[in-house]
Amino acid sequence: MHIQPVHLPRRHSLSDLYIHDFERVSALYEYPPYRQDSFDRRWQKVTRAENRADRSALAEALHVYNERVNRHQAVLDNIRLLERRDSVVVIGGQQAGVMTGPLYTISKAVTILQLAREQQEKLGVPVVPVFWIAGEDHDLLEVNHVWVTGEDMRLRKVRMGQDDGFKRSIGLRPLTLSEVDTFLKAVADAHPDSHYKNTWLHKLRQLAEQSKTWSDWFAQIFHWFFARAGLVLFDSAAGEFKQVAAPFYARLIEEAERLNEAVLAGTRHVEQLGFRPQVEVLPQQANLFVEENGERQLLLKQGDAYTSKGEGAHYTASQLKDLACTQPEKFSTNVVSRPLLQDYLFPTLACVLGPGEIAYWGQYRQAFTLFGHQMPVLHPRVGFTLVERPVAKTMQSFDLSPIDAMFRLDDFREQWLRTQEDIDVEALFSQLAEGMAQLHETTLQPLRSVNRGVEELAAKNRERILRELEYLEGQVQKAIRLKHRAVLQQFDRVQLSLMPHGKLQERVYNVFRYVNLYGRDWLDTLIGERLDLTHSHYMVYL
DSSP states (O other): OEEEEOOOOOOSSHHHHHHHOGGGGTTTOSSOTTOHHHHHHHHHHHTTOOSOOOHHHHHHHHHHHHHHHOOOHHHHHHHHHTTSTTOEEEEEEEOOOGGGOBHHHHHHHHHHHHHHHHHHHHHOSOEEEEEEEOTTOOOGGGTSEEEEEOTTOOEEEEEOSOOOOOOOOGGGSBOOHHHHHHHHHHHHHHSOOOSSHHHHHHHHHHHHHTOSBHHHHHHHHHHHHHGGGTOEEEETTOHHHHHHHHHHHHHHHHTHHHHHHHHHHHHHHHHHTTOOOSSOOOTTEEEEEEEETTEEEEEEEETTEEEETTTOOEEEHHHHHHHHHHOGGGEEEOTTHHHHHHHHHSOEEEEEEOHHHHHHHTTOHHHHHHTTOOOOEEEEOOEEEEEOHHHHHHHHHTTOOHHHHHHSHHHHHHHHHHHTSSSOHHHHHHHHHHHHHHHHHHHHGGGGGTOHHHHHHHHHHHHHHHHHHHHHHHHHHHHHHHHTHHHHHHHHHHHHHHSGGGSOGGGTBBTHHHHHHHOSHHHHHHHHSOOOTTOOEEEEEO
């Protein structure tokens, strides 16, 4: 396996400025990225901070949960380290997608492990890697599918289960073996036979048998991939953590109006910099969900009262705070309050985020201040593009750089095609059409004097002739492409592999596409590599 850093084209985005021109956005964030003094200062701050969850209670809850879904000595040892006052965490999270969802979920876990190891060596204190499974989310359509390709080289979705419209957290949605079997059968049919295929399919089925919910299955698969590296798992929907989070829910109810004011202030600052805010904040939202009849309902604040968006149930602040103490499992956070809960629960040195997350965290600096905290170091998730061996061979044969293969392949393909024939078909037909039009005009000029009808008929005749030339040119181009079909299909495979649907591979494909072809050793190797984390993207030649 060979790993090569690559600089992707820059985009006009808030996250791009955060990475490359921090001074322009420094008012939105606490620490500049990629600087050791940021980590040094953050460690000093977070290990002395107050208003946080009890470390022992958190460690106990993590121990109980990980014993259930993620039992491995390396993980349990890391959890014990959290009880030390000088320990901190590197954390990041994602939704509980089936079969772990898109590749960027794997990339985020690898980045967390790499950064935790690096900072533990540099700071000389325990730095625990933690992955936050967003099991509270209820949007089934975002997590219930994987993208696959068939022999026809077309992308298609394979879905698991049916969306019943019920707003149940993914972490509370029961996993049935019948839906798993139907799903895995479709997934198996979409993957070519290989030395590894039966092994990973059997493993996924086995892990499903040990899982009660959708997010349990996600956690079991993550354990299989990352437990040996000591990655601690946290599921925001798991009951083990709700009691630890109870004081935060009560505080969130108290600060509902001021929190919205703080986020709206941050939102205006983002707009002043010329960017569209990623998160829309409504003045009446309480940034908290409550469970009613098994469904998550957003709480809205109207004066001194609270109303749930779905059932329309009414609550007072006092009732909600009592509920937070007695039944904290009824509550869950939204996109605004989740980062604040994370910082309350964990002594966070750094949070690993994707580009969109970095952008919307820029709206939250004042919110952290309101809760007596400080935004942690935000470390950009490292991206990986996995290069299959046939794709690497094509790139080498045609001297394609990673940037050529990912972003310039259409131009390269057309340029290559033009060099394969001695004639320039486009120029030839352009010249022919121009000459034909001139000849037609000159030859039929005398007929214009007959009457206007003949003149109009001549014009239509000329258009018909030119259309026939266009058709002939198209047929010639089609014949040339057919003649060179074998090579053109190689280019198509490169494009489909590296940039499916014009998107980065990590946003589309699932990790088991590559486990099926190459096993899982490449992932263990990637975890163990000493990557330069100031590079935002790597090509991984499998």
